[in-house]
Amino acid sequence: MDLRTRWGRFRNSEAASGYLLVSPTALYAILLLAAPLGMIVLYSVFRDGYLTVIPAFTMDNYVETWSSPIYRAIMFRSLYVSMSVTLVTVLLAYPVAYFVSFHVDPSRKSLWLFLITIPFWTSYLIRVFLWKVILGYNGVINSALMSVGIIDEPLTAISYNVQAFVVTLAHAYAPFAILPIFVAMEKIDRSFLEAGQDLGESRLMTFWRVTLPLSMPGVVAATLIVFIPTIGDYVTPNLIGGGKIPMIANMIENLMLVRDDKPLGSAIAVSAMLIVTLVSLIFLFLNRRFLKGQK
Amino acid sequence: MKSSGLRIYTIAYLIFLYAPILLLPLFAFNDSKVIAFPLSGFTTNWFVEMWADAQLRNALKNSLIVASSAAILATGLGIFAARATTRFSFPGKGPILGLVMLPLVLPEMIVAMALLIVLLAIGIPLSIFTIILGHVLICTPFAIAILSSAFQSLDQSLEEAAYDLGESPLSTFRLIILPLVMPGIISSLLISFTISLDEFIIAFFLGGSETTLSVYIFGQFRFPAKVPAIMALGTILVLLSISLLASAEFFRRRGLARSGTKNTGGFL
Amino acid sequence: MTAKPLLAPGAARASTMIEFRDVHKYYGDYHALRGITATIRAGEFFSLLGPSGCGKTTLLRTIAGFEGISSGVVLIDGKDVAAVPANKRPTNMVFQSYAIFPHLTVAENVGFGMRREGLAKEALASRVGEALEMVGLKGFGARAAHALSGGQRQRVALARALILKPKVLLLDEPLSALDKKMREQMQVELIRLQRQVGITFILVTHDQEEALVMSDRIAVMFEGEIAQLADPETLYRRPNSKKVADFIGTMNFLPATILSEAGGKIEVTAKGFGAVTLTADQAPGDAAGTGAMVGFRPETLTILFDGQTAVDRESMATIEEVVYYGDMTYYDVKLDGTETATRISMRNVFGRPVLDIGTRTRIAWSPGALVLFR
Numbered sequence A: 001m002d003l004r005t006r007w008g009r010f011r012n013s014e015a016a017s018g019y020l021l022v023s024p025t026a027l028y029a030i031l032l033l034a035a036p037l038g039m040i041v042l043y044s045v046f047r048d049g050y051l052t053v054i055p056a057f058t059m060d061n062y063v064e065t066w067s068s069p070i071y072r073a074i075m076f077r078s079l080y081v082s083m084s085v086t087l088v089t090v091l092l093a094y095p096v097a098y099f100v101s102f103h104v105d106p107s108r109k110s111l112w113l114f115l116i117t118i119p120f121w122t123s124y125l126i127r128v129f130l131w132k133v134i135l136g137y138n139g140v141i142n143s144a145l146m147s148v149g150i151i152d153e154p155l156t157a158i159s160y161n162v163q164a165f166v167v168t169l170a171h172a173y174a175p176f177a178i179l180p181i182f183v184a185m186e187k188i189d190r191s192f193l194e195a196g197q198d199l200g201e202s203r204l205m206t207f208w209r210v211t212l213p214l215s216m217p218g219v220v221a222a223t224l225i226v227f228i229p230t231i232g233d234y235v236t237p238n239l240i241g242g243g244k245i246p247m248i249a250n251m252i253e254n255l256m257l258v259r260d261d262k263p264l265g266s267a268i269a270v271s272a273m274l275i276v277t278l279v280s281l282i283f284l285f286l287n288r289r290f291l292k293g294q295k
Numbered sequence B: 001m002k003s004s005g006l007r008i009y010t011i012a013y014l015i016f017l018y019a020p021i022l023l024l025p026l027f028a029f030n031d032s033k034v035i036a037f038p039l040s041g042f043t044t045n046w047f048v049e050m051w052a053d054a055q056l057r058n059a060l061k062n063s064l065i066v067a068s069s070a071a072i073l074a075t076g077l078g079i080f081a082a083r084a085t086t087r088f089s090f091p092g093k094g095p096i097l098g099l100v101m102l103p104l105v106l107p108e109m110i111v112a113m114a115l116l117i118v119l120l121a122i123g124i125p126l127s128i129f130t131i132i133l134g135h136v137l138i139c140t141p142f143a144i145a146i147l148s149s150a151f152q153s154l155d156q157s158l159e160e161a162a163y164d165l166g167e168s169p170l171s172t173f174r175l176i177i178l179p180l181v182m183p184g185i186i187s188s189l190l191i192s193f194t195i196s197l198d199e200f201i202i203a204f205f206l207g208g209s210e211t212t213l214s215v216y217i218f219g220q221f222r223f224p225a226k227v228p229a230i231m232a233l234g235t236i237l238v239l240l241s242i243s244l245l246a247s248a249e250f251f252r253r254r255g256l257a258r259s260g261t262k263n264t265g266g267f268l
Numbered sequence C: 001m002t003a004k005p006l007l008a009p010g011a012a013r014a015s016t017m018i019e020f021r022d023v024h025k026y027y028g029d030y031h032a033l034r035g036i037t038a039t040i041r042a043g044e045f046f047s048l049l050g051p052s053g054c055g056k057t058t059l060l061r062t063i064a065g066f067e068g069i070s071s072g073v074v075l076i077d078g079k080d081v082a083a084v085p086a087n088k089r090p091t092n093m094v095f096q097s098y099a100i101f102p103h104l105t106v107a108e109n110v111g112f113g114m115r116r117e118g119l120a121k122e123a124l125a126s127r128v129g130e131a132l133e134m135v136g137l138k139g140f141g142a143r144a145a146h147a148l149s150g151g152q153r154q155r156v157a158l159a160r161a162l163i164l165k166p167k168v169l170l171l172d173e174p175l176s177a178l179d180k181k182m183r184e185q186m187q188v189e190l191i192r193l194q195r196q197v198g199i200t201f202i203l204v205t206h207d208q209e210e211a212l213v214m215s216d217r218i219a220v221m222f223e224g225e226i227a228q229l230a231d232p233e234t235l236y237r238r239p240n241s242k243k244v245a246d247f248i249g250t251m252n253f254l255p256a257t258i259l260s261e262a263g264g265k266i267e268v269t270a271k272g273f274g275a276v277t278l279t280a281d282q283a284p285g286d287a288a289g290t291g292a293m294v295g296f297r298p299e300t301l302t303i304l305f306d307g308q309t310a311v312d313r314e315s316m317a318t319i320e321e322v323v324y325y326g327d328m329t330y331y332d333v334k335l336d337g338t339e340t341a342t343r344i345s346m347r348n349v350f351g352r353p354v355l356d357i358g359t360r361t362r363i364a365w366s367p368g369a370l371v372l373f374r
Helices: A006-012 A014-044 A060-067 A069-102 A106-121 A124-135 A140-148 A162-187 A190-198 A203-231 A235-240 A248-258 A262-294 B003-028 B045-052 B054-087 B093-104 B108-122 B128-152 B156-164 B169-198 B201-206 B213-220 B224-259 C056-064 C106-110 C112-117 C121-134 C150-162 C180-197 C208-214 C232-237 C242-247
Strands: C016-027 C030-041 C045-049 C071-076 C091-094 C168-172 C200-205 C217-222 C225-230 C252-262 C265-270 C274-279 C292-296 C302-304 C313-324 C328-335 C342-347 C360-365 C371-373
Touching: A014 A262, A014 B054, A014 B093, A014 B108, A014 B128, A060 A069, A060 A262, A069 A106, A069 A162, A069 A203, A069 A248, A069 A262, A069 B003, A106 A162, A106 B003, A106 B224, A124 A140, A124 A162, A124 A235, A124 B003, A124 B213, A124 B224, A162 A203, A162 A235, A162 B003, A190 A203, A203 A262, A235 A248, A248 A262, A248 B108, A262 B108, B003 B224, B045 B054, B045 B224, B054 B093, B054 B128, B054 B169, B054 B213, B093 B128, B108 B128, B108 B201, B128 B169, B128 B201, B156 B169, B156 C091, B169 B224, B201 B213, B213 B224, C016 C056, C016 C200, C030 C056, C030 C200, C030 C217, C030 C225, C045 C056, C045 C208, C056 C071, C056 C091, C056 C168, C056 C200, C091 C150, C106 C112, C106 C121, C106 C150, C112 C121, C112 C150, C121 C150, C121 C180, C150 C180, C168 C180, C180 C200, C180 C208, C200 C208, C208 C232, C217 C232, C217 C242, C225 C232, C225 C242, C242 C292, C242 C371, C252 C342, C252 C371, C265 C292, C302 C342, C328 C360
Parallel strands: C045 C200, C045 C217, C091 C168, C168 C200
Antiparallel strands: C016 C030, C016 C071, C217 C225, C252 C265, C252 C292, C265 C274, C292 C371, C302 C360, C313 C328, C313 C360, C328 C342
């Protein structure tokens, strides 16, 4: 190993070992993730042919995606659902995270977290189906309310609409929201809070001026963690909406596999990713401004 | 903020979280073809009916094969990546790691569709194998997260000490690194297994004519008569997932105790 | 209980164990070791002393084999070790964090390096037992390694290294993690161990007291270079630069002017002392400019009480500050003709008063205690 040459030094160096070790995983990701994603981007600017994709450059797919009222409606619906879900989930999750972080004995914290995350680890499919069963026309809620006599006719407002989507998804993603907020709260130096109290602040003021701002990075993380998967959700619109209220994911499936219009499907997929990236960047930017404001 | 008010809120929240899942055993043992109140009496028929379906058993077999393979492969890839990123620094480490962790921030649909397109274009037939390929993609980030934490807590001097005492790099790995990281490895295997078992989208779109458990369940949804049997199946799956998770947590804690580090709560 | 020495006395016959010849090391553009040339003798207790970042740990690790060198030669027992990997060198290391394997017992830790020798179980157990007894941990074999205190861990690390009978034992700041009492105890322990075992010990430390107490010779390092390599007394009494003088113990400095220099004698006037004749060995540093200082240790000046006379020379001073330490009192005095305070340490003799601030006293001193820095 000749340490005088650059190659000799490299071979002997950390970097070489690092690359060597990481190569299987990196290669896997490049072949099975980067390349396919690249292909989607490529397809999105190609033309659709009969059972094939014609490699001729065109922006028609994007034009259609953004100008067609159907696709626009679907994208806005998806955006609406995921934003509502995010809002509801994060708002409801915040007090829970606060409770576990500030009012639970440290030795018991991981137990509470464990209990909170268990539902998440059960089959998502089954959980969505359960909500269908709960909210359905002859479902649990309706039959329970009717058997008790509160209503005479089953409620129809609780199923086959976007609000039902929101309830289902909010339930599914609840633990996702709690954890990042919890982590951020754990990082808050407790002596800040005590200092505030010491200087005569009310507990509400301490919360408003210290805890809330310092927990914001966690809130932003939670927002992204809930927003990104929900906007691309397939199962909930399919089961709860009966296939009649599609979101982006259902549309992509329809175009790619049923109508065999891969370019258009790709364009919608890329557009969805762009929306996701845009919203994420906005939130990250806000987060940074929050952190700067702390100083 | 008052502690008791928050406590009540949190408990109500937990009840809301668990309520739908608790319906599973409730109606799995309920003697009625319809999932509705009032309850009709106890029966274990649905479990029998569930198990009698050969398609279910086939799907279960496939799921186990896929989940085990995905767990082993993802953990393997995770070990490489976690070791590389915690021990060495090299240019481009951030982007490479970013790419590998990307599935965490992409909607599953997009990952599935992208992979599907490539497979179709190359002409690879869809099967259990392609499902495993997809599952490894989404499980590896989790494996890396768990294993990075395990490797991170490893004191580098331990390796140097073993080396200094005469061991080769390979035997050092076997005698010192592996035992200390083993709880993380087991945890990663269990988590990846669970993720793969419950996963639907990739299995649905990349499985071709082969079904896994989730795909089977999805197919049953359109038959109202099959619903109670699904409840029975769901009950078992939930119990399975919970015990897998509890074991993963148990191993994680044991690992920490063995190496003498503190417990900070969860593989966050 | 007499513990057998692991190495038969006189086994290491070669007088040089480690030799550095113009060793340089670069980390990228950073020049970590700049032309190190030194020898370490077999059987001595040698210390590498210096502030953080001076390169002492890097140098130690080049002996162990954990760091390579960019140029120069490192010889261990006469052999160039450039091609010898760390796991094949006749050295063993005690790490700063001790690096005790947490998943093994104490006995398994200590016997770890013996694995390759393929000893029978009883033979191994007896060797391990001997090693444990030597470090004062008899009977600890079955304990779990992660349940030990800091001091115990260090002993396990020592046993683990010494059981292999290396030619050189390397210690990387072994005492820095211990509290004061434990540290002092272990200093004595290490000296005793080294004498018992008889092999070369090389210690890295930033604590100059520690180095002075334990070492046969010390290499003081600053910024990748060896500033001075000598035994503790020479380092203390004849530091070759202001930097070394400042680093080891406390040194007072007063401005001086060199008048003339001939035939091994240097004529100097120093503030507070007047005209002094120094010999060449009192100016060990490089002859450079003329902005000179004389340095002297606090204990080389004595306050004369009534009735006492100076053995050599005498000056007048005013007491500025008094620090009472129980067994010692430190006086900060201003010698007549100087602007800065000079620290004098006096042992407290029973019956003698502690002087007040403002008192004028006579100070006894000797030209032989001065060191000239140019």
